[in-house]
Amino acid sequence: MKKVASVVLTSFICLSVLSACGGNKNEAESPSASASPSATQQASESAAQPEAQGDTIKLTAFGFKAGAEIGAMDELNAKFEAENPGITVEYEGKPGAEYVALAKTRFASGDAADIVMMHPGAEIAPYAEAGQIVDLTNEPWASEIADKAKEVTTFDGKLYALPNDMAALAVFYNKKIFGDLGIETPRKWDDLVAAAEKIKASGVIPFSMTNNDGSGAKLALYSMAPSWIYAADQDFDNRLNKGEAKFNGTWNDMLTAFFDLDKKGYFTPQTVGVTYESAMKDFQTGKAAMMVWGNWEYANIKKAAPELDFAMFNLPSKNGDVWASAAVGTTWSVNAKSKNLDAAKKYIAFWAKAENQEIWDKSQSAFATNKNAKPDLEPGLKEIGDAIAAGHFWNFLDQGWKVTAVADKMGPNSQGILGGQINVEQFLQDMDKENAAGLSK
Amino acid sequence: MRNYVHKLTYFSVFLLPALFIYITFLLYPILSSSYYSLTEWNGITKPVFIGLDNFVAFFNDSASLKAIKNTLLYAFLITVIQNVLGLLLAVLLDMNIRSRKVLRMIFFTPVILSSLVVSYLWLRMLDPSGVINAVLELVHLDGLKQVWLGDAKMAFMSIVVMSVWQFIGYSMVIYLANLQTIPESLKEAAAIDGANAVQRFFNVTFPLLAPSLTINLLLSAIGSMKIFDPIFLMTKGGPFYATESVTFRLFEQGFRSNKAGFGSATSIVLFLLILLISLPLLAYLRRREMNAQ
Incomplete structure (x- = not known):
C-alpha cells in the first residue's frame, strides 16, 4: 500500500513539473493541430x-x-x-x-x-x-x-x-534618370505612360516589378485606387460593404490602364517570376527607373544605395486626380x-x-x-505628405472592406492576367463573388 | 497474479507523462479541429455550429478542388521520381567506387538542411536572373532559359524537382541499408547461373528490397501529400493558383483569411485523403513483401 501511495505521489510530482515547464495552461484551446509550429514560440x-x-x-x-x-x-x-x-x-x-x-x-x-x-x-x-x-x-x-x-x-x-x-504606397523614382530624360513627375496617367515610353526607349526598365507572389501588381493597384476610384466616389466602400456596389463595371478602366503597361513592355520582363529582392535590386542599381512600394522602405533603400538620388510620387488618374494611398x-x-x-x-x-x-x-x-506631431521627414516624401495634409488620401483598400479576403484575390488574379489565363472582367467578377460570399455569412 | 497486476500498475504510471503529452498536444487538437470543422469560426470569437456546410463549400470551391488535384499530382510525381532515382543512387553507391563515402554524404546533405534554407536557395537559383539561367546562357543553351516560377507548368515542376532534390538522400540511405543486408552469395549464385548484372538486379536484389520499398513509398507519399514549405516560400501558391497544395490552401484560408472553421474542414479532408491512399498502398506493399520472402 505504501508503495502504491509513493508511486501515485511521484507521478503527481512528475505531472506538476511538466505542467510548470509547459506553462501554457490554455494550450489546448489553440485553434487546430496545424497551429503546432507556434508551440515553440509560445514556450x-x-x-x-x-x-x-x-x-x-x-x-x-x-x-x-x-x-x-x-x-x-x-x-x-x-x-x-x-x-x-x-x-x-x-x-x-x-x-x-x-x-x-x-x-x-x-x-x-x-x-x-x-x-x-x-x-x-x-x-x-x-x-x-x-x-x-x-x-x-x-x-x-x-x-x-x-x-x-x-x-x-x-x-x-x-x-x-x-x-x-501612417504609411503610404506610392512610386519610388530615380531622380537622375528622370532628370536626364527631362521627365517631370506625372500629374495625369497619360503623362506617366509617356514617361514610361521615354524611359523604355532609353534602354532602362520603366517599372521594376515583383510578381512571384503577385504583390507588385497588387500594391500598384492599391496605390492607383485612391486617385482612380475614391477621389470621385468616397462612398464606394459603404455600398460595397452592403452588397450594393460591384467591382466589375466600375474598376475596369483602372485595371485595363494598369495591365496595358505590361502589354507595352514597361514592367520588368517576365514579372511573374521576379522576386522582391531582385526587383528592388534593379531599382537600387538604376536598371529600372520606378518601383511601386511602401514608403517604409525609404530608409532601407537609402542605406543600401547611398548614391541613389530618389524620391516618391503618387500615381495620378486619367482625369488628373492625384491622391495618396496612405494608411495607418x-x-x-x-x-x-x-x-x-x-x-x-x-x-x-x-x-x-x-x-x-x-x-x-x-x-x-x-x-x-x-x-500636433511634426516628424522631420525626408524631402523626397514631400509630395505624399502634402496630399495627406490636404486630406487627399485613401486607406489601403482592405482596411475599408468588410470582406478582407477580397483583397487576397488581387495578387493571384494579377498573375492570371499577366500570364494570360484570365481577363480584367474575370478578375473583377472573382472579387465580386468573394465579396458576396463573405457578406452572405 | 496479484503481484503481476501490482507490477503492471507500477509500470503503467511511467506511461502517464507520455500519455499526458500525447493527449494534450495531439489527441485534443485533432478532436477539437474535427469539431471546429463543423463550425463557422474566425479563430477569435465563439464558433457557431453549422453542420457540414464547410465540407459542402469545400467541394463546391474550384480552388480547393484544384488544390486536391495538385496535391495528388505532387504526391505521384515526387514519390515515383524520388524512389527511382533514390534506388539508382543507392545501387551505384553500394558498388565499390572510390569516393562513395564522400558521395553518400553529399547526397544526404540536403536532407538535414532546413526547408527554409533549401527553398531560399532554389528561389535565388530559379530567379530569371539567377544562376540556372546564367549557366544555360554560358553553355549557349539560351533557348532553354525560363521564367521558372513565372510559368504554371514550370513552377509546378520546379517544386517537384526541388522536393526530390531535397529528400532523395533520405530514400537513398534507406535503400542502402537494405542493400547491405543482401548476402553477396545470392548474387554470386545467380552470376554462376549465367545471369547478367541487370537480370541479377531485377531477379535477386530488387525482390529482396521489398521492406525498404514499402517504407520509402509510404514515407514519400505521405510526406509529399503534406507539401507546404517550398510552396509557401517560393510561389505562395502562384502563379494564379498553379502550385497550391491542400496544406497551403488550409493555411491561407484558416489563418490569413480568418476562416478557421473552413481551414479545419480542409485538414479533415486532407487527413481522409491520406488515409484513403496510404492504407491500400500499405496493404498492397505488405502482401508484396510476404510474397518476396
Whole structure:
C-alpha cells in the first residue's frame, strides 16, 4: 500500500513539473493541430509572462516591427523606462505576414503580451468583438489623434487601438534618370505612360516589378485606387460593404490602364517570376527607373544605395486626380487580460504624445497621426505628405472592406492576367463573388 | 497474479507523462479541429455550429478542388521520381567506387538542411536572373532559359524537382541499408547461373528490397501529400493558383483569411485523403513483401 501511495505521489510530482515547464495552461484551446509550429514560440514567450516582481512591473509588448524595420523601438522603450521608474518593457518583434496568425494563436492560448501591435482595419474587429482588447475611447490622448486615422481602429463606435503612424504606397523614382530624360513627375496617367515610353526607349526598365507572389501588381493597384476610384466616389466602400456596389463595371478602366503597361513592355520582363529582392535590386542599381512600394522602405533603400538620388510620387488618374494611398501602419492595443492594465495604458499614452510620435515616425519615414506631431521627414516624401495634409488620401483598400479576403484575390488574379489565363472582367467578377460570399455569412 | 497486476500498475504510471503529452498536444487538437470543422469560426470569437456546410463549400470551391488535384499530382510525381532515382543512387553507391563515402554524404546533405534554407536557395537559383539561367546562357543553351516560377507548368515542376532534390538522400540511405543486408552469395549464385548484372538486379536484389520499398513509398507519399514549405516560400501558391497544395490552401484560408472553421474542414479532408491512399498502398506493399520472402 505504501508503495502504491509513493508511486501515485511521484507521478503527481512528475505531472506538476511538466505542467510548470509547459506553462501554457490554455494550450489546448489553440485553434487546430496545424497551429503546432507556434508551440515553440509560445514556450519562449511564456518566459516573458507579465509578473509583478516586487516593485518593478514587467510589461511585455509584441509587434511586427523587427530587423531593419525596428526603427526607434528600443530608443522609445528606454525613454519610457527612464520616465516611468518601476516599469520595464520587454519588446518582442516578429516580422512578416505570419505575425497575424501568431498573434491570434497567442490570444487563443491566453499567452498574448500586455500590449499587442495590430494592423489597422478588419484585423482589430474580431478581437474587439470578443472583448479581448481594451476600449480606449476615453483615454486622454484620444482627442489629439486625427479622426481619419482613428477610423481604422474604431469598431462599433469605440476606439480599440492607438494609431502610431501612417504609411503610404506610392512610386519610388530615380531622380537622375528622370532628370536626364527631362521627365517631370506625372500629374495625369497619360503623362506617366509617356514617361514610361521615354524611359523604355532609353534602354532602362520603366517599372521594376515583383510578381512571384503577385504583390507588385497588387500594391500598384492599391496605390492607383485612391486617385482612380475614391477621389470621385468616397462612398464606394459603404455600398460595397452592403452588397450594393460591384467591382466589375466600375474598376475596369483602372485595371485595363494598369495591365496595358505590361502589354507595352514597361514592367520588368517576365514579372511573374521576379522576386522582391531582385526587383528592388534593379531599382537600387538604376536598371529600372520606378518601383511601386511602401514608403517604409525609404530608409532601407537609402542605406543600401547611398548614391541613389530618389524620391516618391503618387500615381495620378486619367482625369488628373492625384491622391495618396496612405494608411495607418502600426497601432497599439491593450490585452484585456493583462495583469498590468494601468502600466499598459501609461505605455500607450506615452506613444500617443506628439514628441514621442515624432521620434517613431522619423525612424519609420512615416507620417504622423497626432495632430500636433511634426516628424522631420525626408524631402523626397514631400509630395505624399502634402496630399495627406490636404486630406487627399485613401486607406489601403482592405482596411475599408468588410470582406478582407477580397483583397487576397488581387495578387493571384494579377498573375492570371499577366500570364494570360484570365481577363480584367474575370478578375473583377472573382472579387465580386468573394465579396458576396463573405457578406452572405 | 496479484503481484503481476501490482507490477503492471507500477509500470503503467511511467506511461502517464507520455500519455499526458500525447493527449494534450495531439489527441485534443485533432478532436477539437474535427469539431471546429463543423463550425463557422474566425479563430477569435465563439464558433457557431453549422453542420457540414464547410465540407459542402469545400467541394463546391474550384480552388480547393484544384488544390486536391495538385496535391495528388505532387504526391505521384515526387514519390515515383524520388524512389527511382533514390534506388539508382543507392545501387551505384553500394558498388565499390572510390569516393562513395564522400558521395553518400553529399547526397544526404540536403536532407538535414532546413526547408527554409533549401527553398531560399532554389528561389535565388530559379530567379530569371539567377544562376540556372546564367549557366544555360554560358553553355549557349539560351533557348532553354525560363521564367521558372513565372510559368504554371514550370513552377509546378520546379517544386517537384526541388522536393526530390531535397529528400532523395533520405530514400537513398534507406535503400542502402537494405542493400547491405543482401548476402553477396545470392548474387554470386545467380552470376554462376549465367545471369547478367541487370537480370541479377531485377531477379535477386530488387525482390529482396521489398521492406525498404514499402517504407520509402509510404514515407514519400505521405510526406509529399503534406507539401507546404517550398510552396509557401517560393510561389505562395502562384502563379494564379498553379502550385497550391491542400496544406497551403488550409493555411491561407484558416489563418490569413480568418476562416478557421473552413481551414479545419480542409485538414479533415486532407487527413481522409491520406488515409484513403496510404492504407491500400500499405496493404498492397505488405502482401508484396510476404510474397518476396
